[in-house]
Amino acid sequence: xxxxxxxxxxxxxxxxxxxxxxxxxxxxxxxxxxxxxxxxxxxxxxxxxxxxxxxxxxxxxxxxxxxxxxxxxxxxxxxxxxxxxxxxxxxxxxxxxxxxxxxxxxxxxxxxxxxxxxxxxxxxxxxxxxxxxxxxxxxxxxxxxxxxxxxxxxxxxxxxxxxxxxxxxxxxxxxxxxxxxxxxxxxxxxxxxxxxxxxxxxxxxxxxxxxxxxxxxxxxxxxxxxxxxxxxxxxxxxxxxxxxxxxxxxxxxxxxxxxxxxxxxxxxxxxxxxxxxxxxxxxxxxxxxxxxxx
Amino acid sequence: xxxxxxxxxxxxxxxxxxxxxxxxxxxxxxxxxxxxxxxxxxxxxxxxxxxxxxxxxxxxxxxxxxxxxxxxxxxxxxxxxxxxxxxxxxxxxxxxxxxxxxxxxxxxxxxxxxxxxxxxxxxxxxxxxxxxxxxxxxxxxxxxxxxxxxxxxxxxxxxxxxxxxxxxxxxxxxxxxxxxxxxxxxxxxxxxxxxxxxxxxxxxxxxxxxxxxxxxxxxxxxxxxxxxxxxxxxxxxxxxxxxxxxxxxxxxxxxxxxxxxxxxxxxxxxxxxxxxxxxxxxxxxxxxxxxxxx
Amino acid sequence: xxxxxxxxxxxxxxxxxxxxxxxxxxxxxxxxxxxxxxxxxxxxxxxxxxxxxxxxxxxxxxxxxxxxxxxxxxxxxxxxxxxxxxxxxxxxxxxxxxxxxxxxxxxxxxxxxxxxxxxxxxxxxxxxxxxxxxxxxxxxxxxxxxxxxxxxxxxxxxxxxxxxxxxxxxxxxxxxxxxxxxxxxxxxxxxxxxxxxxxxxxxxxxxxxxxxxxxxxxxxxxxxxxxxxxxxxxxxxxxxxxxxxxxxxxxx
Numbered sequence: 001x002x003x004x005x006x007x008x009x010x011x012x013x014x015x016x017x018x019x020x021x022x023x024x025x026x027x028x029x030x031x032x033x034x035x036x037x038x039x040x041x042x043x044x045x046x047x048x049x050x051x052x053x054x055x056x057x058x059x060x061x062x063x064x065x066x067x068x069x070x071x072x073x074x075x076x077x078x079x080x081x082x083x084x085x086x087x088x089x090x091x092x093x094x095x096x097x098x099x100x101x102x103x104x105x106x107x108x109x110x111x112x113x114x115x116x117x118x119x120x121x122x123x124x125x126x127x128x129x130x131x132x133x134x135x136x137x138x139x140x141x142x143x144x145x146x147x148x149x150x151x152x153x154x155x156x157x158x159x160x161x162x163x164x165x166x167x168x169x170x171x172x173x174x175x176x177x178x179x180x181x182x183x184x185x186x187x188x189x190x191x192x193x194x195x196x197x198x199x200x201x202x203x204x205x206x207x208x209x210x211x212x213x214x215x216x217x218x219x220x221x222x223x224x225x226x227x228x229x230x231x232x233x234x235x236x237x238x239x240x241x242x243x244x245x246x247x248x249x250x251x252x253x254x255x256x257x258x259x260x261x262x263x264x265x266x267x268x269x270x271x272x273x274x275x276x277x278x279x280x281x282x283x284x285x286x287x288x289x290x291x292x293x294x
Numbered sequence: 295x296x297x298x299x300x301x302x303x304x305x306x307x308x309x310x311x312x313x314x315x316x317x318x319x320x321x322x323x324x325x326x327x328x329x330x331x332x333x334x335x336x337x338x339x340x341x342x343x344x345x346x347x348x349x350x351x352x353x354x355x356x357x358x359x360x361x362x363x364x365x366x367x368x369x370x371x372x373x374x375x376x377x378x379x380x381x382x383x384x385x386x387x388x389x390x391x392x393x394x395x396x397x398x399x400x401x402x403x404x405x406x407x408x409x410x411x412x413x414x415x416x417x418x419x420x421x422x423x424x425x426x427x428x429x430x431x432x433x434x435x436x437x438x439x440x441x442x443x444x445x446x447x448x449x450x451x452x453x454x455x456x457x458x459x460x461x462x463x464x465x466x467x468x469x470x471x472x473x474x475x476x477x478x479x480x481x482x483x484x485x486x487x488x489x490x491x492x493x494x495x496x497x498x499x500x501x502x503x504x505x506x507x508x509x510x511x512x513x514x515x516x517x518x519x520x521x522x523x524x525x526x527x528x529x530x531x532x533x534x535x536x537x538x539x540x541x542x543x544x545x546x547x548x549x550x551x552x553x554x555x556x557x558x559x560x561x562x563x564x565x566x567x568x569x570x571x572x573x574x575x576x577x578x579x580x581x582x583x584x585x586x587x588x
Numbered sequence: 589x590x591x592x593x594x595x596x597x598x599x600x601x602x603x604x605x606x607x608x609x610x611x612x613x614x615x616x617x618x619x620x621x622x623x624x625x626x627x628x629x630x631x632x633x634x635x636x637x638x639x640x641x642x643x644x645x646x647x648x649x650x651x652x653x654x655x656x657x658x659x660x661x662x663x664x665x666x667x668x669x670x671x672x673x674x675x676x677x678x679x680x681x682x683x684x685x686x687x688x689x690x691x692x693x694x695x696x697x698x699x700x701x702x703x704x705x706x707x708x709x710x711x712x713x714x715x716x717x718x719x720x721x722x723x724x725x726x727x728x729x730x731x732x733x734x735x736x737x738x739x740x741x742x743x744x745x746x747x748x749x750x751x752x753x754x755x756x757x758x759x760x761x762x763x764x765x766x767x768x769x770x771x772x773x774x775x776x777x778x779x780x781x782x783x784x785x786x787x788x789x790x791x792x793x794x795x796x797x798x799x800x801x802x803x804x805x806x807x808x809x810x811x812x813x814x815x816x817x818x819x820x821x822x823x824x825x826x827x828x829x830x831x832x833x834x835x836x837x838x839x840x
Contacts, residue, residue: 034389085572087388088325092523093572096565099520103562115558148701151694154687162685165647166747167673167702206516210400217393222689247408253400260394261376264386265689280729287727287735382688 009127011235016130017192019231021208022215023137024185026227029216030144031177032157033083034091036209037075040098041185042192043204044071047105047112049190050121050199055111060123060194067190068183075182079175098204105201115201123194130191137184141224144180214252217259220266229267296431297549303437305545306444307506310499312522312537313451314366314492320532321455322485325388327395328369328402329496329522330515335402336362336497337415337504338512344418351421355501362497363490369398370489375482399516406512416509423505436506443502447495448541452534517561524564527571598661600625600786601646601677601755606655607810608641615641617810618655623755623788628781630789630801632821634830638810639790640682643757646788647679648672659755674703676754680747680761682790684740686732692743693719693728699747713750721776722746737764745773749780756780758789762796774800794822806830 005012024038045067052063082093105112112118144153155163156173163170193199215234220226234252238245263270277284315329326332336358343349343357373394381387406415423436504510525544529536547563599622608616616638623629631639644650646657648669656665659675667675678699686695697715700708719725722742724735732740745761761777762770770793777787777800791797797804797818804821806814808830814821821827 029389034392081569081573087385088392089527089572091392092520092527093568096520096524096568100562100565100569103559103565107558148697151687151690151698152701154690155698158687159685161649162681164669165649165673165679165681166698167670169670210396213393213396217397247404249404249407250401253397253404256397256400257373257394258397260390260397261373261380264380264390276731280734283727283730284734287730287739 011239013127013130013195015231015235016127016134017188017195018211018215018235019228020134020137020184020188020191022212022219022227022231023141023224024181024188025209025212026216026221026224027141027144027181027184028177029221030157031153031173032160033079033174033177034087035079035082035094035178035181036091036212037078037094037097037178038181038185038188039204039208039212040078040094040101041071041075041182042189042208043098043101043105043199044074044182045186045189046193046199046204047108047118047189048186049123050118050193051111053121053123053194054118060125063121063123064187064190064194068186071186071189072179072183075185076175076179078182079178083171083174083178095206095209098209099206102201102204105204112201117198117200117202119198121194121199122197125191125195133187133191137187138224140180145223210252210256214256216266217256218263218266220268220272222265223268226266226268233267297553299431299433299437301542301545301549302441303433303506304549305542306441307499307503308518308521308525308545309444309448309538309541310440310495310502311518312525312541313448313534314495314499315519315522316526316529316531316534316537317451317455317495318488318492319526320534322481322488323384323388324374324391324485324489325395326366326369326374326489326492327392327519328365328399329492330517330519331399331402332362332365332369332493332515333496333500333518334510334512334515335365335406335500336493337500337510338402338406338410340417340501340504341415348418348420351419351505354417354419354421354505355498358497358501359494360497362500363494365402366493366496367486367490369395369493370486373398374489375485403512403515410512412512414509414511416504417501419505421505434506436502440502440506443498444541447498448534448538452538455534520568521564524567524571527568597624599623599658600660601788602658602661603642603646604656604658606642606645606657607653608638608645608650609653614810616645619807619810619812620655621805621812621815623786625754625786626781626784627802628777628787628789628800629803629805630791630797630818631805631807632791632794632797632827633807636809637807637830639807640759642807643679643759643788643790646757647677670702673751673753674707677757678748678751678753678755679757680741680744680759682759682763684732684737684744686740686743686747688731688733691729691731692724692735695732695743696724696746696750699750703751707751713752715750718746718750721779722749723772738766738769741765742773745776749785752783753785756785756787758787758791760791761789762791762793770796798822 021038021042024041025036028035028038048067048070049063052058052066058066078094078097082090085093106115108114143149152163152168153173155166155168156170160170211234215230216227217230218233219228219230238248259266311333315326319325339361340354340358344354374391377390377394378387381390423434426433426435426438521544525540526537528543529538529540544564544567547567548560551560551563601623603619603621606616606619607614619642631642633639641650645652648667652665656663658664659677664672664675687698693715696718716725719728722745724739724742724746727735727739732743735743741761741764748756762773765773774796781787789797789801801818804815804818805812806821806824806827813826813830814824
């Protein structure tokens, strides 16, 4: 076990940071907000943490925390600006926001290291640390997915007008999703950067959006567990099948397209449907009788 | 004056690219994220063909136009149409089409990147660009073709959508799908034709830009995609005339930023425009007022 | 109905000269009416007469062009839509609007999620009780898209009543149900009314409206054309002409 762990420590850590990034995109989508600002938050969090370490001489965790807080605030402010936009317009505005972050990083001079990026921000992070942070994030997300909170968030996403009519403050929920997405994306960026010791503007690009989307769409957009399944598939599939390794991006493009067409709720959605059908087989039998009578 | 000529040339490329996107989005309501990849891959096939045999200018353009139309038609047939058939409502369909488009786009991009190792590619053609001197202004023959093609197709399409029966049918779909169905418009067929036309335009833009610059990179399509979005938002969705104006405005703004020696900020112009327009005048310069906000 | 007795008290809901215009279309054009505690009210009118728009305006989802709404004498015309539910007004929709990925039980619970704790304890019914009363207890764990349309309507109904609203607005509550089911729902409405839930129903089915309602309003092209005892309203010449067509008026 420990042999396996030490051989695969990089992959394990990549899985966890990919999961964080995917969650930062999944959260707003689950709230019915088509925002890609989580990837921008990844950039803000990564750069902030690196700047804090390199220029200010801070230690690892205060730097990561600063990155998460600042990206949370910035993305929340973005949410205030764009929250009235619908579907596609929201999507494109937030992609524009993400790409602006990267332009800012290119033009940041000494502070951001320009086009070459920032180097030498090696934090002291091990897998246990990442797991602890993930545990907190997942605990918060579980709270937003279950019981009354889960119901209300589903309503905000599926039918904002219905949400209003049963007394849910849709705007408040949407704004909260921006803040949450910003903090999670910032954490992902800070941790990833300090693990690798470097961040460049080229990393905060559209490819990152695709990585996050792939994980969510394949695994399932409705639950953190879906993002986890997606992150595992995304990170480990290339290591297992060499064909996938060679044509990685083609395979992912294909998987995303197929999932968008046939599995809108991802692998987790399929599993949940099966469980639901199994659990409710008696009720459905009763229903058939009931409807025959009526 | 020379600057104005450069703006006209750059704007015409933007226009050729954006017209296809605007046509599809403004009428059948599909934001095709694979439009950039279609553009790039058409030129890439031109590159592959010309590396086998040298071809004249028009033959290369024709190859690219046909490839573009084929890719877009396939995208519609294999991805967007099944998604539309499986979606409960417009809102859900929009998101799945965007995600599906992102997946589709990743495939040709990855293939081209794999084959070229992400380096720029061009055509081997018997065509040699000459530089014309008119009133002391320098203009290459390629740029002249680009400007003429851009303006002619831009104006032609604007008039066509406004005047012809087909155009009317298309606009009817853009306004209200149900009314259009009532008018006896075959939505599926029309959507297919519109997508193929848009793809042909993308192919044309791909070939012309490659001739003009000598070479393009696999990633060029993605950059243009965001710019085209800015152009459509600026001009107003559903307005072809708006798209024409938007293309030249963006080209002008970018040239201005470049001339002021802020070269690294050029990309921020389109991202910033998207933001400003969506917030200040969401229906764009010439767009109809509609459901762009909740 | 005790018409003279209730007139002396403040109306539960007063609608004062309300108008809703969409561009040039006057969907609702100057409606005034009053509803008193403990009655079932109904609105008759042909398609496009503005019934559903009026209902939407009462919940503040549809913005008003002019006029005001008073609940217990308190003007709530400026209150945002999301707070109307908490004031004790809940509604169903013309088309069924349920969460497809959630169980019947979850969908019903949604109706009391945002009520303050005290209200929930004091007023709200237990979810099992509600499911029993509307007849969906047997299918509590199923998802709406596994149910027939009539069953979905019942779930929608249950979501609206679980918080025990003071005023229940029902937009075609029995559409898609058979006669037996309609009777059943009509009986439930009467029970709820006896428990103090005032109701306002928009329906097409004249027979059901006459059987169920204590008091009827009739609308046509955004205006109120008659009101009063259900039997009188349906016989009113203006109503016959607008709602049943001219031929029906002469035949009656």
